[in-house]
Amino acid sequence: MLGPGEATGAITARAIADAIFADRRSVTRGAVCAETHARYVEKEFVMTITVNGQKHQVTSSPDTPLLYVLRDELGLRGPKFGCGLAQCGACSVIIDNSSTRSCVLPVSVVTTPVTTLEGLGTPERPHPVQRAFIEEQALQCGYCTSGMIISCAALLEAHPRPTDAQIEDALDGNLCRCGVHTRIVRALKRAAGLSA
Amino acid sequence: MSGATRGAFIAGAGSLIVAFSISCSPRKVFEQGASDTHDVDAFLAVDRYGTVTVKFGKVELGTGIATAIAQIVADELDVPFEHVRVPNAQTVGFPDQGSTVGSASLSSGSIPVRQAAAAARLVLLDVAATRFGVSVDRLQTSNGIVTVTGKAQSATYADLLAGQALRGTIAPDTKAKSPDLYRFVGKGIARIDVPAKVYGSFIYLQNLRVAGMLHGRVIRPSAVGASIGDVDTSSIAHLSDTRVVRRGDAFLGVVAPTEWGAIQAMRALKVTWRGGGIPQAKDLAAAVRAVPAVSTTQLTAVGDAESLSANALRATYVWPYQTHGSIGPSCAVADVRKGSATVWSASQGIFVLRAALAQLLQFPDETVEVRYVEAAGCYGHNGADDAAADAALLSQAVGKPVRVQWMREQEHGWDPKGPAMVMTHAATLDDNKARVASWTTEVWSPSHTARPDGGAGNLLAGELIGVKPASLRFVGGSSNAKVDYVIPNYRVTIYNLQRGVLRSSSMRGLGATQNTFSTESFMDELAHAAGADPLAFRRAHLVDDPRALELLAAIEKLSIWKAKPSASNVASQAPQMHGRGLAFVHFDNSAAYVSAVADVTVTRASGVVSVRKIAIAHDCGLVVNPDGLRNQIEGNAIQAMSRSLKEQVTYNTQAVTSIDWQTYPIARFSDVPQIDIALVNRIHEPIAGAGEAATTVIAPAINNAIFDATGVRLREIPFTPDRVKAALTA
Numbered sequence: 031m032l033g034p035g036e037a038t039g040a041i042t043a044r045a046i047a048d049a050i051f052a053d054r055r056s057v058t059r060g061a062v063c064a065e066t067h068a069r070y071v072e073k074e075f076v077m078t079i080t081v082n083g084q085k086h087q088v089t090s091s092p093d094t095p096l097l098y099v100l101r102d103e104l105g106l107r108g109p110k111f112g113c114g115l116a117q118c119g120a121c122s123v124i125i126d127n128s129s130t131r132s133c134v135l136p137v138s139v140v141t142t143p144v145t146t147l148e149g150l151g152t153p154e155r156p157h158p159v160q161r162a163f164i165e166e167q168a169l170q171c172g173y174c175t176s177g178m179i180i181s182c183a184a185l186l187e188a189h190p191r192p193t194d195a196q197i198e199d200a201l202d203g204n205l206c207r208c209g210v211h212t213r214i215v216r217a218l219k220r221a222a223g224l225s226a
Numbered sequence: 227m228s229g230a231t232r233g234a235f236i237a238g239a240g241s242l243i244v245a246f247s248i249s250c251s252p253r254k255v256f257e258q259g260a261s262d263t264h265d266v267d268a269f270l271a272v273d274r275y276g277t278v279t280v281k282f283g284k285v286e287l288g289t290g291i292a293t294a295i296a297q298i299v300a301d302e303l304d305v306p307f308e309h310v311r312v313p314n315a316q317t318v319g320f321p322d323q324g325s326t327v328g329s330a331s332l333s334s335g336s337i338p339v340r341q342a343a344a345a346a347r348l349v350l351l352d353v354a355a356t357r358f359g360v361s362v363d364r365l366q367t368s369n370g371i372v373t374v375t376g377k378a379q380s381a382t383y384a385d386l387l388a389g390q391a392l393r394g395t396i397a398p399d400t401k402a403k404s405p406d407l408y409r410f411v412g413k414g415i416a417r418i419d420v421p422a423k424v425y426g427s428f429i430y431l432q433n434l435r436v437a438g439m440l441h442g443r444v445i446r447p448s449a450v451g452a453s454i455g456d457v458d459t460s461s462i463a464h465l466s467d468t469r470v471v472r473r474g475d476a477f478l479g480v481v482a483p484t485e486w487g488a489i490q491a492m493r494a495l496k497v498t499w500r501g502g503g504i505p506q507a508k509d510l511a512a513a514v515r516a517v518p519a520v521s522t523t524q525l526t527a528v529g530d531a532e533s534l535s536a537n538a539l540r541a542t543y544v545w546p547y548q549t550h551g552s553i554g555p556s557c558a559v560a561d562v563r564k565g566s567a568t569v570w571s572a573s574q575g576i577f578v579l580r581a582a583l584a585q586l587l588q589f590p591d592e593t594v595e596v597r598y599v600e601a602a603g604c605y606g607h608n609g610a611d612d613a614a615a616d617a618a619l620l621s622q623a624v625g626k627p628v629r630v631q632w633m634r635e636q637e638h639g640w641d642p643k644g645p646a647m648v649m650t651h652a653a654t655l656d657d658n659k660a661r662v663a664s665w666t667t668e669v670w671s672p673s674h675t676a677r678p679d680g681g682a683g684n685l686l687a688g689e690l691i692g693v694k695p696a697s698l699r700f701v702g703g704s705s706n707a708k709v710d711y712v713i714p715n716y717r718v719t720i721y722n723l724q725r726g727v728l729r730s731s732s733m734r735g736l737g738a739t740q741n742t743f744s745t746e747s748f749m750d751e752l753a754h755a756a757g758a759d760p761l762a763f764r765r766a767h768l769v770d771d772p773r774a775l776e777l778l779a780a781i782e783k784l785s786i787w788k789a790k791p792s793a794s795n796v797a798s799q800a801p802q803m804h805g806r807g808l809a810f811v812h813f814d815n816s817a818a819y820v821s822a823v824a825d826v827t828v829t830r831a832s833g834v835v836s837v838r839k840i841a842i843a844h845d846c847g848l849v850v851n852p853d854g855l856r857n858q859i860e861g862n863a864i865q866a867m868s869r870s871l872k873e874q875v876t877y878n879t880q881a882v883t884s885i886d887w888q889t890y891p892i893a894r895f896s897d898v899p900q901i902d903i904a905l906v907n908r909i910h911e912p913i914a915g916a917g918e919a920a921t922t923v924i925a926p927a928i929n930n931a932i933f934d935a936t937g938v939r940l941r942e943i944p945f946t947p948d949r950v951k952a953a954l955t956a
Binding site for chain 2: 101108115170175205210
């Protein structure tokens with residue numbers, strides 16, 4: 031049995047995400063993985079994805095965006111549906127060290143491990159960003175929080191001591207309507223050990 | 227159930243029965259609820275483990291209200307804060323405290339809960355007095371324990387009650403604790419809901435799953451008011467177990483086993499629509515004023531405002547339709563069975579929603595239960611109630627529980643909008659040009675409420691199947707249309723309009739947001755005409771209100787205000803122009819006092835307005851949780867800045883065209899200014915509420931700062947680069 035990794039070869043989820051971000055209005059991945067996709071449809075492979083360190087067989091159809099597999103098949107509560115257009119970031123998960131919009135990413139092209147909010151940390155072993163969000167009370171309704179924490183964690187992975195410009199760049203694609211932006215930036219800086 | 231019909235469970239337990247005066251006006255009932263219970267156990271329970279459950283009839287909208295209520299109860303009942311639970315309200319087993327609106331959750335909503343907690347403490351003292359054979363005045367309470375003074379005798383609340391209900395009556399003269407004794411109120415205690423939201427275990431409505439649940443999606447008309455023509459069900463024949471639900475002229479939806487399946491069916495179903503559309507006008511102000519007025523409200527008429535205004539300074543201000551823009555689209559789960567229904571909703575008003583859903587389903591009220599579940603942030607009457615109606619109709623059609631979540635374009639396209647408004651002002655200064663001598667204001671506004679207390683016709687699904695909306699209840703157009711300044715000749719007229727071109731209802735601040743934008747911008751125009759410093763000019767008109775004057779002193783200090791007339795240092799050739807502006811409000815002329823100072827930079831070539839800093843002084847009486855309050859003020863400031871600079875619903879001849887985050891942009895991290903806050907805490911004053919007040923001062927503060935920077939006065943929201951650039955080059 032082949033996993034999706036073998037099937038897609040060099041085409042990584044990140045490449046798909048990049049392709050999607052090149053045209054943010056795109057809601058389908060186009061023909062990038064059409065061939066693999068067709069073979070899934072023909073049920074030549076069983077799809078599996080690795081989420082938060084656990085491997086799962088996927089029963090959803092190959093074109094199902096990863097978000098629906100995470101929420102409806104795996105029962106995860108962290109990633110949220112916000113727009114389905116890769117415009118708001120509420121659905122963000124970490125794939126290949128990048129904050130990635132799961133609402134437009136067909137599950138069939140997810141070839142590398144996925145980390146959701148639940149996989150970052152727990153009350154017993156919190157991720158530094160999670161601890162900082164609590165310390166700074168960096169939310170109101172909290173619906174965007176999962177995506178915010180994911181984007182913060184991915185940024186710190188790449189840049190442990192990010193500059194203000196890097197912070198703005200990393201978070202500008204995540205929307206918050208309650209207006210807790212200044213608290214989120216404070217939490218991120220606290221997690222990075224930077225003075226706000 | 228009234229306290230008069232319930233015997234006190236222990237002899238002597240507070241059994242005074244006195245009716246609270248609850249006015250029967252529809253607005254009062256809407257905001258404060260229909261509950262007339264005086265039973266302690268209607269609000270509070272203490273279990274065998276000492277856990278205190280508060281049955282709070284209002285709901286947590288993501289503002290931290292549950293934490294604040296827990297703080298109040300912990301203080302009043304003398305229990306550890308950690309022992310207090312504030313579960314989601316539901317229509318069964320919770321008192322109807324009215325809808326969670328008007329920044330009133332604490333200011334009015336906490337009052338019966340505080341009284342219940344104070345009364346509960348008296349009940350526990352009575353039980354202890356009986357058990358220990360001493361008089362109540364020899365007992366004291368602390369940390370959930372009653373102790374006999376000077377003796378080693380004590381008992382926990384849990385022991386005293388042994389699982390029994392807190393039977394007693396809330397007497398109106400029940401003494402609440404002196405604020406000087408508060409241990410929890412006044413402290414920035416961390417919110418109880420934050421950890422679950424940070425670790426991904428919190429159950430939002432959007433995460434709720436019930437057994438046997440199917441997934442539904444609605445399909446909205448192609449144009450406002452359009453009706454269904456043909457539905458080609460063969461277009462989704464390839465999708466298994468998928469059903470099309472059609473009701474009345476214009477309600478259409480699909481139900482499928484999976485969420486993605488429902489979305490695919492929604493997209494694939496071939497439908498033709500007939501008719502409908504949106505009337506067009508030459509501009510937004512004309513569109514607003516083209517709507518007939520149902521009535522006129524003379525809000526104030528003192529002196530002779532009319533004749534003095536002949537050679538007056540005149541200005542017309544315009545505010546566009548805006549959308550709530552919750553990050554999570556509206557959602558609901560409904561389980562409609564034969565003869566009864568359960569609906570899970572993020573409604574601000576579960577009791578009025580229940581009645582509206584009962585009407586929609588043609589069920590008796592008591593057979594419908596609504597359970598509140600928190601969803602994405604709520605800033606007014608968004609699509610929560612409408613989604614509940616959608617789910618109810620779909621569930622009724624398929625006979626199984628159905629979950630509905632709106633798509634982004636449906637949320638932006640069909641949520642009840644914040645109303646567009648037009649405000650005109652005319653005023654003259656006195657002979658010394660020191661004070662306003664006369665001022666006339668006219669406001670054109672639809673009602674700022676079309677909530678489900680008006681029946682099923684106020685639910686979108688109800689409208690689509692042809693239920694007639696109830697008669698309009700005019701709210702909000704007059705909010706803060708009248709200024710608190712002393713004006714000797716003053717007339718304010720409100721034209722109460724029929725529904726405008728778009729369906730609209732309550733959005734944060736109601737008309738106080740639009741009106742304060744216009745009055746505080748116009749006050750700046752008057753200060754400029756007087757050659758006066760804007761702060762000094764306002765102060766000169768607030769002579770009778772020490773609280774307002776203290777607030778102005780607080781903003782003066784916080785912002786390091788330097789007195790000068792506006793626009794006295796315009797850098798007329800510089801590529802970047804800097805300015806600062808001030809605004810003041812006494813919210814609803816009765817609640818919080820707020821003042822803001824905005825610092826902006828205007829880029830001449832692009833017209834981009836960048837807000838660098840917002841300072842806010844805020845007096846909302848007793849502060850329950852200073853960190854929660856700051857969070858609310860910051861959120862108001864950023865959201866209102868976004869509304870001021872970026873937000874306007876657009877539409878064409880058919881429907882709304884601002885249907886996602888690209889066509890309806892909101893503030894991002896790169897737009898957010900530094901925010902400085904000064905809280906004025908008045909512990910012996912009533913709680914005044916903070917959910918909306920700060921929103922109202924942001925647009926005028928920014929507008930006045932733009933004028934200070936450029937010498938150019940803007941009068942229409944939003945201050946987009948195109949609009950600013952056009953004004954600069956005009």
